[in-house]
Amino acid sequence: MRREGPIREILSSAPAWLSGGGQDADVVLSSRVRLARNISGFNFVGKSDISERGAVMNLVRKNLAKAGVIAEDDKSTCWLDVSKLDEFSLEALKERQIISRLLAKGHRASGEKAEQDPRAVVVFRPGERVSIMVNEEDHLRMHAVRPGLTLDETLAEISEIDDKVENVLEYAFSPRFGYLTACPTNVGTGIRVSVMLHLPALRILGEIEKVKRAAADMSLALRGFWGEGSDADGDFYQLSNQTTLGKTEELLLSEIQGSIVPRVIEFERKAREKLLNQRREYTEDLVYRSLGILTHARRLSAAEAMSKLSEIRLGHSLGLLQSPDVSTINRLLLLVHPAHLQHAAGRLLNQGERKAARATLMRETIC
Amino acid sequence: MFSGAAEQDAMANFCDGCDEEPVTHEVFKDPVTGEYVEHHFCANCPKAQGMIGHTGQEKPGTSQVAVVRVSAAGLGPCPSCGVTFARFRETGRLGCPSCYAHFEQVIGPMISRAQEGATHHVGKLPKRALRGVSMTEAGEERQQILKEVLGQAEERARKLASLRDQLSAALSSERYEQAALIRDQIEQLQSLFEATPDEPRPSGDSA
Numbered sequence: 001m002r003r004e005g006p007i008r009e010i011l012s013s014a015p016a017w018l019s020g021g022g023q024d025a026d027v028v029l030s031s032r033v034r035l036a037r038n039i040s041g042f043n044f045v046g047k048s049d050i051s052e053r054g055a056v057m058n059l060v061r062k063n064l065a066k067a068g069v070i071a072e073d074d075k076s077t078c079w080l081d082v083s084k085l086d087e088f089s090l091e092a093l094k095e096r097q098i099i100s101r102l103l104a105k106g107h108r109a110s111g112e113k114a115e116q117d118p119r120a121v122v123v124f125r126p127g128e129r130v131s132i133m134v135n136e137e138d139h140l141r142m143h144a145v146r147p148g149l150t151l152d153e154t155l156a157e158i159s160e161i162d163d164k165v166e167n168v169l170e171y172a173f174s175p176r177f178g179y180l181t182a183c184p185t186n187v188g189t190g191i192r193v194s195v196m197l198h199l200p201a202l203r204i205l206g207e208i209e210k211v212k213r214a215a216a217d218m219s220l221a222l223r224g225f226w227g228e229g230s231d232a233d234g235d236f237y238q239l240s241n242q243t244t245l246g247k248t249e250e251l252l253l254s255e256i257q258g259s260i261v262p263r264v265i266e267f268e269r270k271a272r273e274k275l276l277n278q279r280r281e282y283t284e285d286l287v288y289r290s291l292g293i294l295t296h297a298r299r300l301s302a303a304e305a306m307s308k309l310s311e312i313r314l315g316h317s318l319g320l321l322q323s324p325d326v327s328t329i330n331r332l333l334l335l336v337h338p339a340h341l342q343h344a345a346g347r348l349l350n351q352g353e354r355k356a357a358r359a360t361l362m363r364e365t366i367c
Numbered sequence: 368m369f370s371g372a373a374e375q376d377a378m379a380n381f382c383d384g385c386d387e388e389p390v391t392h393e394v395f396k397d398p399v400t401g402e403y404v405e406h407h408f409c410a411n412c413p414k415a416q417g418m419i420g421h422t423g424q425e426k427p428g429t430s431q432v433a434v435v436r437v438s439a440a441g442l443g444p445c446p447s448c449g450v451t452f453a454r455f456r457e458t459g460r461l462g463c464p465s466c467y468a469h470f471e472q473v474i475g476p477m478i479s480r481a482q483e484g485a486t487h488h489v490g491k492l493p494k495r496a497l498r499g500v501s502m503t504e505a506g507e508e509r510q511q512i513l514k515e516v517l518g519q520a521e522e523r524a525r526k527l528a529s530l531r532d533q534l535s536a537a538l539s540s541e542r543y544e545q546a547a548l549i550r551d552q553i554e555q556l557q558s559l560f561e562a563t564p565d566e567p568r569p570s571g572d573s574a
Contacts, residue, residue: 042463043462043463044460044461044462046460046462047448047463137460162491166493166494171493173493173516175487175488175514175515175516176467176471176486176487176488176522177487179491182461183460184461184477184478184481185459185481185482187467187478187482187488188485188488188490191490243482243485245478245482245486245487246482246484246488246489246529247489247490247533248489248491248549248552249490250551250552254544254545258544259542
């Protein structure tokens, strides 16, 4: 079960976005910017056959090297042929939010087998601050992610890569619709700007609905930890733009970073103060009870672990706990998931064994 | 008149009548008078006779099918990739970049509804737009760049109008930081447009 090569190296450290640093890190876990791009002259991925997808993948690989975005002989970037990875590796990359479910699954049109489907991901190491999915829904899905509230720098980083790629590849573009994407809901800028928020106090006080309404009023989406279609595991919510056309990238970013996010941060901090000042005994009980479960349980599900980690993360920000520190708590939010647990164990684990391994991991890490 | 299968397979790619030709028309049964179902026909299907009328018009004497919509305006499949409008409706995905131009008439309003009323892109421009600016001669490549990236008079005017609307909205709601960003973009686009005047098209359709 020990992995070889790039996957083993990737799994051996935590991504930078979980470091616990950055601005407003008590509430904002990470900032992420994604650009969707397609190469002129080719069908979109869903309408391409294997040979066209293969041609796009080879063209992208050659030109990312030519543009200086990836260096073949350098360990700072690694190109992974997703179709050649086993299920465990795919699961691990999904847990790290480097690849999506669609990229892991492949396009199984007209009887093609997923393992023959040409698709890839480029991972920038160390830190995994940038990743580029090739032949997901669009030819290129380029992501940059950083800890804390730092959307400006995150956008700048991915834009610089976008410019380099555009020096060597012509993107599909129209004056009216901008950058052309397979799904018209991404057309225009092709951008998704998102921040991962930790909102335990608002959940405890039953105020999450207000955040949801405020987001909906601004045409923003509020999703769970794993993005589209996921629940808010561990009180983590991704807030992102839905509109991609008719506004500049900077304006879309400022609508999130300059307007709704500061209000949500303030709202969450007030809720935390309220918990501490008006419901101290209840809050202390909640935090120490969660700590007790994490340090003494013998079996833990991923959902329970995420929920208890969320509550001790709250306790840490309220000053009720000094240890474990935030970066340890954040790292555990990743390590509780099946592929990471099995990587640590060095073997495949069934569900019961995973629960036990998860509980052991918690006891050994949180003292 | 219609098989149950046709009703169940309301988003079929191919004509409900002949099952061979791609769908060009969608027919909706009146939701007020009966069950709401959709039927799909190709342009020439004999089974569709008497049902396909004009957009939004009621067809006299056919209470069974009161609302008729010509959805893809007679557009056939995309000449570049072969995706039909019905296929797009089914999957939500277009087949290739050319689909945007081919289906513009029908997807333009759909995109606008999904994008808070926006009709035109105003953000980042491909670098070849800037190459067009640096070209002093009105050669074929420059013309191509104008056509493919910066757009011509109507598109330019719409982009600027959209930004000016956003600027007034930002100013009236005292979002000054956002207003400054929008103003920057207006200035950048204006200077780009001034540097690349919209020239007469090669076809000579303007004087």
